[in-house]
Amino acid sequence: MDRRETCTVASAECCAERMMHGSIPDGRAFLDMLSPDTRSAFIGLGTRRRYGVGDVLIHQGDHAQELMVLLDGLVKVTARLDCERVSLMDIRIAGEIVGEVAAMGVGPRSATVTACGDVVVTVVPRHELEPFLLASPETSLALNRLLCGRICRSDRLRLELGGYPVPVRLARVLVELASRHGRSERNSLRIDVQLTQPEFAALTGARTRSVHKALAHLRDRNIITTNSRKIYVRDLARLRKAARLSVPTA
Numbered sequence: 001m002d003r004r005e006t007c008t009v010a011s012a013e014c015c016a017e018r019m020m021h022g023s024i025p026d027g028r029a030f031l032d033m034l035s036p037d038t039r040s041a042f043i044g045l046g047t048r049r050r051y052g053v054g055d056v057l058i059h060q061g062d063h064a065q066e067l068m069v070l071l072d073g074l075v076k077v078t079a080r081l082d083c084e085r086v087s088l089m090d091i092r093i094a095g096e097i098v099g100e101v102a103a104m105g106v107g108p109r110s111a112t113v114t115a116c117g118d119v120v121v122t123v124v125p126r127h128e129l130e131p132f133l134l135a136s137p138e139t140s141l142a143l144n145r146l147l148c149g150r151i152c153r154s155d156r157l158r159l160e161l162g163g164y165p166v167p168v169r170l171a172r173v174l175v176e177l178a179s180r181h182g183r184s185e186r187n188s189l190r191i192d193v194q195l196t197q198p199e200f201a202a203l204t205g206a207r208t209r210s211v212h213k214a215l216a217h218l219r220d221r222n223i224i225t226t227n228s229r230k231i232y233v234r235d236l237a238r239l240r241k242a243a244r245l246s247v248p249t250a
Contacts, residue, residue: 029095031069033142042139043069045132046124051115058099058113065126067103070094073119074193079111088202091193093181100143103129116194164244167214169204171243174224178233188225189233196229218242 031039077090098113103126133140182189201208218224223239225232
């Protein structure tokens with residue numbers, strides 16, 4: 001590995017560690033960054049809407065200037081690369097927000113957001129959002145921290161695509177999903193996000209066949225198990241080692 005490759009890997013590891021340990025942002029959903037009174041006031045803005053599985057909350061390219069607060073459920077964020085290819089960009093759960101960039105008037109929607117089940121949101125239009133942010137430094141600071149965290153995460157993912165092989169990238173995705181969406185169950189962490197292998201491939205920038213092999217390798221080592229598209233992390237410490245992340249000490 002030459003010096004440039006070494007620097008790329010080192011930068012990816014540095015940024016990944018900050019994200020996995022939650023310092024950028026701090027691992028909490030947006031609503032959890034707010035005090036109870038501010039949170040209640042914020043979700044009281046706009047109007048409530050309900051969506052069913054497969055419903056599209058936000059269309060890529062649309063010019064609507066609305067922010068959506070996820071109150072219940074799970075959504076997928078995807079972006080169309082061309083006429084045939086669609087890439088899975090992220091997963092968002094209750095307590096998080098989507099559409100914040102367009103809601104601030106910064107261009108059209110950059111991605112499509114689709115409900116993965118029953119979803120309840122609060123839709124906050126720009127004309128309500130901006131006065132609230134001006135009157136609430138706490139909310140403005142939380143939003144800035146969130147945006148900085150997402151930029152850091154995006155930079156880290158780009159670095160990893162060129163700096164790590166597929167098994168490491170997949171392990172890192174699984175560590176992040178376990179950290180954000182893991183639920184304890186029988187001495188393991190159940191990742192409450194059902195993704196197909198093509199979707200894992202999109203998240204890791206890999207071919208589906210490579211993801212299939214990497215998942216099989218983790219199963220063979222009893223680091224994870226899979227069942228009906230659900231993934232159970234049996235040994236988080238070893239998964240972090242496979243992801244080339246340090247294992248936190250007690």
